[in-house]
Amino acid sequence: MRASWRRVVAVGVCGGVLSGGGLVRPAVAGEDPPVISQAYAGPRPGEAIGIDLLNYARKPGVELVAESPVFAAPVRLDGPAGNTGGEGVRAPIPASARPGSYPLVVKAGGKVVARDTIDVKPPRRPFIEVGAGGAGRPGIKVNLFFDDLYPGETGKSFTARSAAFTAPVRLAYDKGSWNNTRMFNAFDVPLRDTLRDGAYQVWVTDAHGRRKAETRLDVRSARPGDDDYLGKASGPAFFGKEGYVFSARSRGFTVAAGGRMYVRWQDAHPDPGEQERMTATSPAFQSPARLEFDLIKGHEGDAPVFWGPARIKPGLDPGRYPVTVVSHRGRVKKTGYLTVTQDPARDGGQDGVPTAVWAGAGTAAVALGAAAVVLLVARRRRASLS
Numbered sequence: 001m002r003a004s005w006r007r008v009v010a011v012g013v014c015g016g017v018l019s020g021g022g023l024v025r026p027a028v029a030g031e032d033p034p035v036i037s038q039a040y041a042g043p044r045p046g047e048a049i050g051i052d053l054l055n056y057a058r059k060p061g062v063e064l065v066a067e068s069p070v071f072a073a074p075v076r077l078d079g080p081a082g083n084t085g086g087e088g089v090r091a092p093i094p095a096s097a098r099p100g101s102y103p104l105v106v107k108a109g110g111k112v113v114a115r116d117t118i119d120v121k122p123p124r125r126p127f128i129e130v131g132a133g134g135a136g137r138p139g140i141k142v143n144l145f146f147d148d149l150y151p152g153e154t155g156k157s158f159t160a161r162s163a164a165f166t167a168p169v170r171l172a173y174d175k176g177s178w179n180n181t182r183m184f185n186a187f188d189v190p191l192r193d194t195l196r197d198g199a200y201q202v203w204v205t206d207a208h209g210r211r212k213a214e215t216r217l218d219v220r221s222a223r224p225g226d227d228d229y230l231g232k233a234s235g236p237a238f239f240g241k242e243g244y245v246f247s248a249r250s251r252g253f254t255v256a257a258g259g260r261m262y263v264r265w266q267d268a269h270p271d272p273g274e275q276e277r278m279t280a281t282s283p284a285f286q287s288p289a290r291l292e293f294d295l296i297k298g299h300e301g302d303a304p305v306f307w308g309p310a311r312i313k314p315g316l317d318p319g320r321y322p323v324t325v326v327s328h329r330g331r332v333k334k335t336g337y338l339t340v341t342q343d344p345a346r347d348g349g350q351d352g353v354p355t356a357v358w359a360g361a362g363t364a365a366v367a368l369g370a371a372a373v374v375l376l377v378a379r380r381r382r383a384s385l386s
Contacts, residue, residue, distance in 0.1 A: 031055070036066075036106055036116040039087040040179040044121050046095035046149050048179045050088030053077060053106050053114060062109040066091060068118055070102040077106065087178060093120060095151060123150050128160065128204050128213045135220040136164070137228070138329060139193035139273030146171050146204050146213065149182040157207040158184050164191050164200035164217055171204070193273050193329060195219045221329070222271075231269035232303060236280055236325050236336045238263060245294075245307050250336045257343035258314035263289050263323060268303040271328050278306045284321035284340055286311045291325075315343050 032055040039050030051066045058064060064077040066089070075091045097120050104116040124147070130136070131143035144160050158171040171184035196219075203214035222229040237248035239262050240255070248264040255261045263280040270278075275293035282289075289310035310323075317340075324335045 034106070034114040036104065036114045037088060038116065038118070042119050042121050043093045043179070044149060045093060045097040045099075045123055045151070046181065048090050048092045049118065050179075051075060051077065051091050051104075051106075052088035056108070056113060059108075064106065064108050066104065066106050068102050068104040070094070070097050070118055070120060090178070093118075099123075126150055126153060126204070126213045128202060128215050130202055130215060130217050132217060135218045136191055137272045138195040138219060138221060139191060139271055141188040141190050141272065142217075144169060144171065144186045144189055144202075146184040147180065147182065148184060148212070149180055153182060155206045155212070158204050158212065160186065160189075160202060160204050162200055162202040162217065164195055164202070164219060166190055166192055190273060191219065193271070193277075197221055222269075228269035228271075230328055230332055231267045231271075233265070233267040233325075233327060233332050233334060234303070235265040235334060236263050236323050237265075238323070238336070238338055242309075245305065248307075252339075254339045254341055255312055256341045257312050257316035257318070258345065259312050260309060261312065261338070262307055262309050263291060263325075265291055265306040265325050265327075266303040267306070267327060270304065270306075274327055275306075278325070278327065280308070280310065280323055280325050282310070282321055282323040282338075284312055284316060284323070284338070286313050312340060315346060316340055318342050 034056040035054045037050075037052045037054055039052075040047065041049060043049050053064065058078065066075040066077055070093060071091060072094050075089060077089050079089070099120050099122040102118045102120065104118050105112045106114045126146070126148045129145045129147075131145065132140065136142060146158055146160070148155065148158070156173065160169040160171055169186045169189050171186050174180075174183040174185050177183040198219060200217045200219055201214060202217050204212045206212055235248075235250065237250040238253040238255075239245060239248040240253075242262065245262070245264055248262070253261070265278065265280065267274075270293075278291040278293070279288040280291060289308050291306035291308040294305045294307060320337050320339050322335045322337055324333065326333045
């Protein structure tokens with residue numbers, strides 16, 4: 001949300017640090033004087049800053065305290081809380097603080113060893129930010145940050161809405177926010193993949209439907225010159241066994257009707273969200289083949305790989321059939337061809353009856369015919385004897 005940054009100010013006079021008009025700790029030649037660092041400098045009322053003392057050798061038993069008129073109480077720099085997450089010791093700014101500059105001192109054993117100022121900014125009305133990395137691409141996932149740090153704001157339930165979203169988004173309270181006690185957010189919110197270029201309003205409502213904040217999200221598809229424009233797609237290619245994705249070929253692939261085969265597609269820059277919806281279609285398939293995104297198989301600098309299984313329709317007439325992949329929201333369409341051979345279950349059959357059945361029927365007929373001949377000869381023989 002707000003970038004974590006430090007502002008470091010050192011106050012040194014004639015090689016020493018001032019404290020009540022006197023030098024407390026002379027700086028040794030070549031030594032840097034103690035300095036105060038502030039994380040999240042320039043806070044608003046209700047936020048917190050992080051305070052740390054640099055270039056100072058702490059002594060056991062000597063209390064180290066930060067004091068300022070803006071604090072509700074002195075802040076122990078050597079207290080049990082210690083240094084939290086590399087941001088220094090957390091020092092809250094009361095919500096009742098007025099904007100302005102406040103002196104800040106750090107004392108060691110009651111003596112000032114460093115000085116600084118805390119610049120408190122004016123309160124800001126609640127606002128919503130959309131983290132889209134610039135203009136959002138259709139289908140991309142974005143992060144939402146709602147800052148509700150303003151005097152009198154106490155709501156706990158908020159929802160972000162926009163025509164660019166696939167559905168309203170519930171904002172969760174950010175318990176881990178270090179410097180802001182009124183932060184709500186949502187992550188990996190998908191934008192509609194059918195969005196047209198333009199500006200889309202994003203707004204936040206509370207539990208009663210009242211609008212609390214709004215902003216604008218710019219959406220723009222990739223254009224010529226953009227790194228991700230159309231990508232570098234190749235395929236579709238085909239292979240017969242699951243472990244042979246790198247043996248896929250776009251020409252000369254043959255599969256029997258009713259059989260199983262695999263489709264491969266590669267794209268250097270898929271559109272956002274295409275990793276979850278890529279398919280290959282063909283009149284030869286029982287259903288569209290879902291192509292799973294497999295970054296691992298796109299190794300050694302190759303474009304990312306999509307691949308997945310397809311089942312050929314049983315009983316399909318032999319012939320050459322197209323297989324088509326459409327990507328980049330219809331801007332890229334490529335077709336390959338595979339050859340379908342006779343279904344083994346129908347090989348040589350007549351009227352839908354397998355050859356093996358006809359062969360069996362023929363054999364039985366021959367046997368019955370031979371038996372009839374033997375019976376006829378026997379009857380004639382008996383007649384001649386009588």
